[in-house]
Amino acid sequence: MSVPFDEQTRTRAAEIISRYPADRSRSALLPLLHLVQSEEGYVSPAGVEFCAEVLGINKAQVGAVATFYTMYKRRPTGDYLVSVCTNTMCDVLGGQKVFDTLSELLEVGHDQTTADGTITLEHAECLAACDYGPVMTVNYDFFDKVDPDVATGIVEELRAGKQPMPTRGARLCTLKEMSLQLAGFADPREGAVADGPAGDATLRGLRLAQEHGIAVRDFDPNTPIRSKDAGDKPAPPTTRPAAATGTTAPDVKAPDGKSPQIRTAETRSPDAATPVPDAPGTTSPVDGTPPAPDDAKAAEAAGVASNKSASDAKPAGDDGGARQANLEGSKEAEAEK
Numbered sequence: 001m002s003v004p005f006d007e008q009t010r011t012r013a014a015e016i017i018s019r020y021p022a023d024r025s026r027s028a029l030l031p032l033l034h035l036v037q038s039e040e041g042y043v044s045p046a047g048v049e050f051c052a053e054v055l056g057i058n059k060a061q062v063g064a065v066a067t068f069y070t071m072y073k074r075r076p077t078g079d080y081l082v083s084v085c086t087n088t089m090c091d092v093l094g095g096q097k098v099f100d101t102l103s104e105l106l107e108v109g110h111d112q113t114t115a116d117g118t119i120t121l122e123h124a125e126c127l128a129a130c131d132y133g134p135v136m137t138v139n140y141d142f143f144d145k146v147d148p149d150v151a152t153g154i155v156e157e158l159r160a161g162k163q164p165m166p167t168r169g170a171r172l173c174t175l176k177e178m179s180l181q182l183a184g185f186a187d188p189r190e191g192a193v194a195d196g197p198a199g200d201a202t203l204r205g206l207r208l209a210q211e212h213g214i215a216v217r218d219f220d221p222n223t224p225i226r227s228k229d230a231g232d233k234p235a236p237p238t239t240r241p242a243a244a245t246g247t248t249a250p251d252v253k254a255p256d257g258k259s260p261q262i263r264t265a266e267t268r269s270p271d272a273a274t275p276v277p278d279a280p281g282t283t284s285p286v287d288g289t290p291p292a293p294d295d296a297k298a299a300e301a302a303g304v305a306s307n308k309s310a311s312d313a314k315p316a317g318d319d320g321g322a323r324q325a326n327l328e329g330s331k332e333a334e335a336e337k
Contacts, residue, residue, distance in 0.1 A: 005050050009039055013054050015185060026055055029065055031183045033072050038179035042073035066315045071182075078120040079174045080158050084136045087126040094147060097133035099123060101154055102149035116158060120175075131166070131201040139178045141166040144199065169196045233316070 005013075017028045029051060036047030043066045051062045066072045071287045073081075083278055084099040085091075100120055106114050113120040129135045136151060143154055144167040145321035163172040170193045187193055209215065222237070 004046065005036070005039065009023050009050075010054070012183070012185065017054065017185070018240055026057060027061065029055060029057075030069075031064055033062075034179045034183035037072060038176045038183060041176055042075055057244065062119075073120075075111075076113065076117070078118050079177055080118060080138050081120050081140075081175050082136060082155065082158075083124040083127065083140075085124045085127045085129075085134060087124070089130040090127075093134045097163040098134055098136060098148055098151045098201075100148055102151055107154060114159075119155065132199060137164070138164075138172055139175050141169045141172055143167050144211075161279050164197055168199045171195045184227065212280075222336065 001128070013032055016031045017025050020027045029034045029307050032051045032054065033043055033047070034052055040047060046064045048059050055062075067074065075247050082102065084095060084102065086095045086099055099121075103109055106119060106121055108114055110121065110123050124137070126152060127135050127137055129142060129144065132142070134144050135147055136154075138154070138158070143150070143164075145156070152163050165171060170187065171189070173181075173187065173189070173192070181187055186204065203256075246249050
């Protein structure tokens with residue numbers, strides 16, 4: 001049966017799939033999951049079936065991806081997903097206190113939604129903004145250097161139907177609207193993406209470079225990047241010989257003449273005498289003619305002859321007759337006692 005998504009969703013799904021080569025359409029799965037989440041607020045079983053249908057794969061393959069990434073929600077989620085970083089840096093700076101305060105205020109725990117369906121609260125392992133910690137995001141837009149009071153004020157505004165301005169980045173939107181943008185469709189609101197300045201910590205390196213006159217040689221930031229259609233030709237490929245590393249990594253392709261046995265031995269036990277197959281000017285050993293049976297027997301006999309005696313002066317590996325003689329001698333000695 002066809003999954004009940006409207007024609008607009010199907011048109012958008014076709015547009016997403018068209019962005020990828022015909023034989024790589026499965027690569028469209030990630031944005032398609034965001035697309036179905038923009039319709040229902042989470043990836044429902046119907047959404048999984050829809051993705052499987054339009055890509056021609058089975059639901060287990062879709063589910064394996066949808067359950068791997070935390071951005072795909074597996075249960076209905078509120079209009080605003082409030083994520084509080086409680087990882088090491090933010091935790092030291094008070095992130096856990098922020099989460100506990102909001103949890104008590106909203107009467108929900110991790111990955112739970114308020115009764116009115118407005119806010120879903122979650123722990124976040126890391127929001128990649130340690131220099132702004134403690135941080136929280138609302139639908140992935142940042143609120144920096146928050147404390148329990150600041151976080152409470154933000155959440156109260158959301159509950160009142162307002163949309164507080166993030167510290168940096170575009171203005172807030174609902175989770176469904178954000179999911180549509182993550183699927184690859186632009187924010188239709190006038191000037192929405194122009195809001196919000198970049199953070200001071202983010203710009204610190206640039207400002208230091210400007211203060212000390214450091215710049216990339218021959219780089220003009222005002223020069224627009226030209227497309228291939230404008231006549232640009234790709235730079236010629238540059239190649240350089242591989243340097244000898246003194247070891248053979250497992251991912252280095254060995255010469256075709258090497259047997260699997262030699263390749264395995266060199267990978268497991270490389271030493272100074274082991275040739276590096278990718279080093280310039282080196283040659284690698286190849287299998288020769290297998291030894292004749294007589295040669296093998298002679299080598300085995302030489303090995304046995306060179307074997308040192310055991311500590312009790314008996315040849316290592318006594319034969320059955322010697323063992324029997326030893327046993328009888330022990331019995332006679334015991335009888336004499």
